[in-house]
Amino acid sequence: MELEKKIEQLKDYLKDKKVLIAFSGGADSSLVAYVASDISKESLAVTIDNGVMPTDCITNAIKIAETIGVKHSVVKENYLNDPTFTSNPPNRCYICKNKMYSKIIEIADKNNLEIVDGTNITDLLEDRPGIMVNYDKNIKSPLVKAGFTSDDVKNALELLNINYSKSTTCMATRISKNSEITSKKINRITYAESLLKGLSGSEIVRVRDQDGNALIELENVSKILSMGILNHIDTELKAVGFKRVSLDIGGYGNSKKDIVVYKPCKDEKNKIMFETELPYPINIAKTCKELEKLGDVKCSVEMGIAMLETKDRNVTIFKTGKIVARRVIDREDAENLLVKVLPSVRRKFNSDIVN
Structure with missing residues (x-):
């Protein structure tokens, strides 16, 4: 399906509706918020600051919402205070999203708004238990209805000249399941990713905490491939508590799965x-x-x-x-x-x- 046709279908769905957009400032929610701010009868973007997001995620969401021109609200809730979440069970993403949407539903009900999110077709091909919350709580996904894949979303953002944040995934996703989520682990991952962004120039960096061992994934691996830089990374990450440091040489986001x-x-x-x-x-x-x-x-x-x-x-x-x-x-x-x-x-x- 042509991209322009998908954009029109997205507009048709959002036209004249009163919507609350679950907003991270990432590619998907930014596209939905941009179209909703232009075409919907009323639109409100809501960002949940759950205490385990990347340090620049919330500030970027605020800036992007301002650029788009959509009304925006940030709600603070510290999920690190919830033992059900911090125990990090296999259904952690379901627990997290369930908590998030329970709060968003309260806001939507007060303002008589329909909740929409940025789930796209590509998300449905991945192992994301949190998507089941959408079905349980009747959260609408206009990008799915319009047939948008992840590539379609990025192409539409480029076509419409919309800026978005590339770092919006919860820091808890970096920690191996069944390993307790703690502020100490979140802080050392945050430090490690900040260090690697500076050294590599990559916008997207992931440092995964696998039972105390750091696995590095980043867009541009080549910029850190010298013994001096690697030794520096090893020393710094071990200084903040990692036992071993390893690098995924394939690079982050380089694998692409065909839809069929x-x-x-x-x-x-x-x-x-x-x-x-x-x-x-x-x-x-x-x-x-x-x-x-x-x-x-x-x-x-x-x-x-x-x-x-x-x-x-x-x-x-x-x-x-x-x-x-x-x-x-x-x-x-x-x-x-x-x-x-x-x-x-x-x-x-x-x-x-x-x-």
Whole structure:
């Protein structure tokens, strides 16, 4: 789908609505806030300062909101005071987002606003348990409805000349799950990332705390590849408490996953088949219920399969996370079909994840 058409669909969704935008100042929420400020009847951007965000995240969000011209509010809440969050269970992101949206819902209800966020299609291909909060609390994702991928969002921001922050992910995501989140760990990660930004010139830096060992990921690895700089980094990071320091030589964000992958279809001549593999298991019963809005559905919970027939095309979804598109015209047709189907897919929670 052409980018201009997606932008128009985004505008159509937000037009004349009264919306509250869950706003980080990152690419996705900045695009939604920009369009909402121009086209919506009323718009309010809300940023939750939860005590575990990058140091410049909140200040950048304030500046970007001012540039966009959207009304903006920052709400402070220290999640480090919540043992459920700091114990860092596998469903940490669900807990965090649930807390965040519970507060945002209070604000939205007081002001009679519909909550929207910046979730895009690419997010649905990743292992993000927090997205289930959107379904549980009826949070709308206009970028998903308009078919935006992460690349589409960045291209739209460039086309519209909108600035955004590249560092908006929670610092808690740097800490291995089941390892307690503490202010000490957050502070040493913050120091390490600040140091590496200065040394490498990279806008995006991640220092992951893996049981006390630092794993460095950054955009521009080449600028720190000298023994003098590496020794300096090693000394500084060990001085703040890291036991060992290692570098991911692949660089941050250099891997890119195709939305669909071509697979030869052996059983049917002249038929094209594409598939994708989601990194999480599927709740077939809930997914089938959502798919009924799109076409004819055949569902077998026992076999772990959901089949959708829509416009002479077939989509089969397996409980393992595999999605197969058959009888499509080409890759673009398969991608457009997947964009329509993905919002209906519901992940299956493990026993340790609260639904």
